[in-house]
Structures are given as structure tokens and as C-alpha cells.
Amino acid sequence: MEHHSGGSGTNKNKQMVEQLQRYGVISSKKVVEVMETIDRALFVPDGTPAYVDSPMAIGYNATISAPHMHATCLQLLEENLQPGMHALDVGSGTGYLTACFATMVGPQGRAIGVEHIPELVASSIKNIEKSAAASLLKGGSLSVHAGDGREGWPEHAPYDAIHVGAAAPEIPQPLIDQLKPGGRMVIPVGKIFQDLQVVDKNLDGSVSIRSETAVRYVPLTSRDAQLKGY
Numbered sequence: 001m002e003h004h005s006g007g008s009g010t011n012k013n014k015q016m017v018e019q020l021q022r023y024g025v026i027s028s029k030k031v032v033e034v035m036e037t038i039d040r041a042l043f044v045p046d047g048t049p050a051y052v053d054s055p056m057a058i059g060y061n062a063t064i065s066a067p068h069m070h071a072t073c074l075q076l077l078e079e080n081l082q083p084g085m086h087a088l089d090v091g092s093g094t095g096y097l098t099a100c101f102a103t104m105v106g107p108q109g110r111a112i113g114v115e116h117i118p119e120l121v122a123s124s125i126k127n128i129e130k131s132a133a134a135s136l137l138k139g140g141s142l143s144v145h146a147g148d149g150r151e152g153w154p155e156h157a158p159y160d161a162i163h164v165g166a167a168a169p170e171i172p173q174p175l176i177d178q179l180k181p182g183g184r185m186v187i188p189v190g191k192i193f194q195d196l197q198v199v200d201k202n203l204d205g206s207v208s209i210r211s212e213t214a215v216r217y218v219p220l221t222s223r224d225a226q227l228k229g230y
């Protein structure tokens with residue numbers, strides 16, 4: 001439960017962002033701005049505590065990532081989310097990060113979410129419609145699609161930024177192919193023990209990969225495997 005006399009939800013969202021700054025998770029002003037603009041409460045199921053720093057179940061054996069993971073990924077991708085750039089969010093779930101990406105790349109950019117559970121695609125669109133990113137959805141620079149994100153979304157490739165919100169046993173080749181030279185992908189890789197990997201495509205097309213931190217995400221898998229509980 002939230003015990004601050006914070007008033008409105010937007011204030012509580014702001015307090016959550018301030019806490020992430022105090023803990024040293026967020027140092028970027030752009031990330032502060034976007035996380036203040038997109039109210040997390042609009043993206044969690046009714047009755048779920050929105051501002052607690054923990055992942056939450058969203059149905060279909062999926063979760064919304066914890067605020068500190070969203071912040072970490074936004075910060076790792078910040079330079080590749082500048083106005084006019086193209087961003088792909090694989091396993092977009094609630095649509096929270098897709099909305100953040102769309103806000104950062106702006107109406108001249110492009111933010112694409114790909115999610116393989118059609119019900120989550122539908123609810124994420126409803127969430128985004130209530131958020132500060134609604135006009136971007138309406139204007140067409142933000143869209144969410146049902147599909148297998150392991151194939152990426154070739155239509156708007158190449159991407160400056162690719163985020164994968166579920167852990168892959170290995171990095172899917174189509175995602176590497178759809179990364180622009182100079183582009184960056186952030187992807188959890190591994191089965192039970194996973195690393196958040198940062199994949200930079202160099203200007204000559206080669207890739208450099210480093211591990212940022214140990215993480216625990218739901219798997220990037222087939223819809224059947226996920227609905228059966230893996």
C-alpha cells in the first residue's frame with residue numbers, strides 16, 4: 001500500500017520516479033521526463049499496486065517488468081531513442097515501454113510493439129489510449145501488433161533501438177538483422193539464469209555484445225508454450 005499523502009496518481013507516479021533517482025537507478029533527465037509523462041498506473045491491471053518496485057502479473061503467464069528494469073532499459077537505449085528514430089519493443093505486454101519509446105522518438109519517429117498474445121495487444125492499446133502517448137497512437141507513429149516477436153517487425157526496419165521484454169535462449173538472428181548500423185538492442189539472454197545483454201551494431205555491420213546485469217524475465221517462446229505455463 002502507498003502511505004504517502006501524495007494525492008493524485010500522477011503525483012505518486014512522480015514520487016516513484018524520484019525514488020528511482022534517489023536510489024541511483026535513473027540519472028538521465030530524459031528518462032525522468034518520460035517516466036513522469038507516462039503514468040504507470042494506466043498500464044497495470046485494476047487492483048494491482050502500480051508504483052511498487054516489483055514485477056506484477058498481467059495474466060497469460062506474463063508480467064509487467066519492475067519500474068527499475070524499465071528505467072534501466074530506457075537509460076541503456078536513450079541515445080537510440082532520439083526524435084525521429086525507429087524503435088521496436090518485442091514482447092510489449094502492457095504497452096508501457098512502447099508508450100515511453102513513442103514519446104521519446106516523437107511524432108516524426110516510429111515505435112512498434114510486437115506481442116504474441118492478442119488479448120494483451122488489445123489491452124495494451126486501451127492502456128495507451130488513456131495515456132499521454134494516445135495522440136501518437138492516433139497519429140500512427142506508435143502501433144502495437146500481434147505476432148511472433150522472434151521474427152522482429154520487418155516493415156519498419158532497420159531500428160535504432162530494439163528492446164526485448166522476454167528472455168531468449170539465444171539472440172534471434174532476425175532481430176540482429178533488423179538493427180541499424182549504429183543501433184542498439186537490449187535483450188535478456190539465457191534460460192533460468194539470464195543476462196541483460198547490450199548488443200551494439202557497429203557501422204561496419206559487426207556486433208559488439210556486453211552483459212549489463214543478471215536478470216529474471218519470462219521466456220521469449222511460442223504462444224502455446226507460454227499458455228501451458230512453459
Ligand code: SAH
Nearest residue numbers: 062064065091093094116148149165220221
Ligand atoms: N515489457 C513488457 C513485458 C511483458 S512480459 C511490460 O513490461 O509490460 C514479456 C512479454 O513477452 C509477455 O507479454 C509475453 O506474452 C511476450 N512474449 C513472449 N514470447 C513472445 C514472442 N515469441 N513474441 C512476442 N511476444 C512474446
